[in-house]
Amino acid sequence: MYREIATMHVMIRQHGPVVEQRLKVLKMQPHMRLNWTQLAISHHLAGSLDEAARVLDSYEDTIKVGDA
Numbered sequence: 001m002y003r004e005i006a007t008m009h010v011m012i013r014q015h016g017p018v019v020e021q022r023l024k025v026l027k028m029q030p031h032m033r034l035n036w037t038q039l040a041i042s043h044h045l046a047g048s049l050d051e052a053a054r055v056l057d058s059y060e061d062t063i064k065v066g067d068a
Helices: 002-011 015-028 033-045 049-067
Strands: none
Touching (some): 002 015, 033 049
């Protein structure tokens, strides 16, 4: 449901709420790479480029921890 809401917000160009919805999805399914990238893209669309980069860095850190 949250994914559909986020998609609707993107379609009507309300990028702030998209970040909130994508964060909820990520918290429910943090193991899925798609959720991390969608959150980063949402931040990028909302104009938070630093936050988008931080999300991707955090995802990389979780991969490194899982491999160790």
